[in-house]
Amino acid sequence: MNFHHKPVLIKESIENLITDQDGIYVDATFGGGGHSYAILNKLNQKATLIALDQDKESIKKNFIIDERFHLFHNNFIHIRDILNHNKIDKVSGILADLGISSLQMDNPIRGFSNRFNCLLDMRMNTESLYSAQNVLNEYSKQELFHIFYEYGEFKNAQKIADKILKKRLKKNITTTWDLVHLFFVKGSFKKRKRFFARLFQSIRIEVNNEINVLKNFLLESSKIILPKGRIAVISYHSVEDRIVKYFLKKGIITNQINFQTIPFRMIHKKAIKPSFQEIINNPRSRSAKLRIAEKT
Missing domain, CATH: 1.10.150.170 (Putative methyltransferase TM0872, insert domain)
Incomplete structure (x- = not known):
């Protein structure tokens, strides 16, 4: 498949995420569709994949046609609402790639990059x-x-x-x-x-209110993942990564909301980083960090 956005750490994230090939999974950040495509290839026919993206351009460019796959135009902060709407209570795993997509970065009218002279925009959801x-x-x-x-x-x-x-x-x-x-x-x-x-x-x-959205997403994820189910989060800068790390390792999300019983167990002590070869093939992956945890 030729993706308009190269999925980062795809092998590492999918292999660690899927523990039940008949389960229900969520790709919280559809982007170019690369991770969703890889997840579907690992799942059986009975499985379901729910995908979300707040960017209409990503939705329009969806190339996946599969009866197991359902794509929604929404921010992943609303993950619980989307699942409830589809009569789903719990899921086997959630993947979130927090990076900005090449589709957004390389669009000369979106204002995400200083390479192009255009109106300052930077909205991931163009309806905002x-x-x-x-x-x-x-x-x-x-x-x-x-x-x-x-x-x-x-x-x-x-x-x-x-x-x-x-x-x-x-x-x-x-x-x-x-x-x-x-x-x-x-x-x-x-x-x-x-x-x-x-x-x-x-x-x-x-x-895009990204920090508050991330914190709320992590809290919601802890409530909707089944025991032994997993969450995989790819972050690209230290501000995001610290939030993900402290929540998955220690159950700490804010000064006010801290879990007495940590909801997740880390699968790997340290974050997984792209290989040298992946960085050569996709320089935008160089700052990526993948953290995976299992629901206790």
């Missing part, structure tokens, strides 16, 4: 009314500092926020290159590339 322009032109200095410090892990988050506020006093920041041209990054091309990747990442996380 809230875009990157709202964040950059309406947030207070403290709010901007928070997203760059927490989601981009910038030590100079204050300076970044100041530059944005100074610019928008003269003119709204509306395009990707309006944002890029605010910053001069000394050093190598690699350093410059990393700076803008983190900058765009932090804004994208805020636009």
Whole structure:
């Protein structure tokens, strides 16, 4: 199969996820469909695969025709509602690939990448009314500092926020290159590339409320996976990975919600990373980390 998005850690995630070939599984982030396709190839005819994606473009480009497969346009925060609607109470496993897809990154009008000069958007769900322009032109200095410090892990988050506020006093920041041209990054091309990747990442996380969505998704998953069923989560930056790691290892999701009995048991002590060959074949996989746990 030729996928418009190369699935990351596909062999490792599918082999560790499926424990019941007749079971019900969820691909919480359909994306290009590569993981869903691989899951179906491992399941028997009695099995069911539910897939979700909040991006209509992904839904439109679905190539899978299989009576065991059901695809829904929705954010995975609503996983319980989707399952209830389909009269499903528990599932054997859930896979979530938290990365942004190549379909989104390579689209010159979506505003996810600084490679293209286009309107700042970054909405994964294009039906949302809230875009990157709202964040950059309406947030207070403290709010901007928070997203760059927490989601981009910038030590100079204050300076970044100041530059944005100074610019928008003269003119709204509306395009990707309006944002890029605010910053001069000394050093190598690699350093410059990393700076803008983190900058765009932090804004994208805020636009799509990704951290709160992830926390709620993990909580819901702990309630709907059968005992001995598994969850596999692929993350791409330390902010996400820390949340996944602490929840799966220690049952900690926030300061307020901590499980007295840890709901999952880690299958591997350390995160699984892409092989050297996979990184060569798909450079976008280089930062991926896969964590797998089993419901206790």
